[in-house]
Amino acid sequence: MPFLFALLLTLLPLAAQTPPNRYECRRAPSPVRIDGRIDGQWKIAPWTTDFGDIEGSAKPLPRFRTRARMLWDDDYFYIAAELDEPHVWGTLTQHDSVILHDNDFEVFVDPNGDRREYFEFEMNALNTGWDLFLPKTYIDGGKADNSWEIPGLRTAVRVMGTLNNPRDRDKGWTLEIAIPWKAFGEAARMPLPPRAGDTWRVNFSRVEWQHELFEGKYRRVPGTKEDNWVWSPQGKVNMHLPEHWGFVEFSGR
Numbered sequence: 306m307p308f309l310f311a312l313l314l315t316l317l318p319l320a321a322q323t324p325p326n327r328y329e330c331r332r333a334p335s336p337v338r339i340d341g342r343i344d345g346q347w348k349i350a351p352w353t354t355d356f357g358d359i360e361g362s363a364k365p366l367p368r369f370r371t372r373a374r375m376l377w378d379d380d381y382f383y384i385a386a387e388l389d390e391p392h393v394w395g396t397l398t399q400h401d402s403v404i405l406h407d408n409d410f411e412v413f414v415d416p417n418g419d420r421r422e423y424f425e426f427e428m429n430a431l432n433t434g435w436d437l438f439l440p441k442t443y444i445d446g447g448k449a450d451n452s453w454e455i456p457g458l459r460t461a462v463r464v465m466g467t468l469n470n471p472r473d474r475d476k477g478w479t480l481e482i483a484i485p486w487k488a489f490g491e492a493a494r495m496p497l498p499p500r501a502g503d504t505w506r507v508n509f510s511r512v513e514w515q516h517e518l519f520e521g522k523y524r525r526v527p528g529t530k531e532d533n534w535v536w537s538p539q540g541k542v543n544m545h546l547p548e549h550w551g552f553v554e555f556s557g558r
Contacts, residue, residue: 323361326537326551328353328507331558333376333383339481341463343374343385350374350385356511359533359542367534369477371410371511377555379498381459381483386410388511389477394469394523395431401451404428404435405531410480411510415547416493418506420445423547424489426455430478432462438492442545459483471518501557508550509536 333346356371358364369389376383388410395407404427405411415423420442427435438453460482466475486497495503513532514525533542537551 323538323540325506325549326354328375328551328553329556330375330377330553331556332501333378336378337376337381337383337481337483339459339461339483341461341479341481343387343479343481346376347374347385350376353509353536356509356534356536357538359510359535359539359544361538361540367511367513367532369513371534373509373536375507375553377498379486381485382414384412384482384484384509385480386509387477387479390430391474391476392471392516392523393430393464393466393475393478394471394516395429395433396524397429397433398431400433401435402433404433405512406525407431407512408514409512411512411544412482412484413508413510413544413547413550414484414489415506415550416489416495418504418547419494420547422492422494423506424453424492425449426458426482426484428460428462428480428482430462430464430468432460432480434458434460439545442547444543444545455484455488457485457488469523471521471523499555501555504552504554506547506550507553508539508544508547510534510544 337346352372371388373386397407407429409427409429411427425437436455438450439447441447462480464478511534515529516523517526539549
């Protein structure tokens, strides 16, 4: 009996973990225009479920709504997101800055789902990006390769309000990303572009900071931690657990 009780205690955290979310990624009928507006071909793409706290449903719901859409064709993996935000601001303008020091949107892709050789892209409301490649997870001793770039990447942002203007209240911002399949290269270890029916591991994260005004400008409140809101919950504050990312199936329709 003591052994069985100990085994049960071991399995309880696993049972409490929410299963990864799933998404049917439909084919775009024609190339998606990347201008920050989620219209046109996006109408055929369902929204993901609203993002929740990175640790799962036991934590409070996010203060602001976030959701995403996905499409694909023979050339690109398309991602769009809508982020409600009453104060849209950003400070980082240099490519490959540590974008999560601003409020941001992040994409994580592990094509063959083996927890190795996966890709990350982050962007802020100024449309500044940071792309990096990880040969394996940090807990497995991996180190991020910041030299990895996404040739042919296309991104756009539309602010529903005014950027970096504390004198008004905004609705939020939307974004579009088009990642060329060739950017994943041999490290994908999957057919590029995917075949209809292929499933990849994908997740999205939104980093949101508490802010204050300093000398008339937005800045993070010193000494506070960021909120982490995600599509598929991780169970802990760590995006680098690909086994908890969502399942994205590339549909032939």
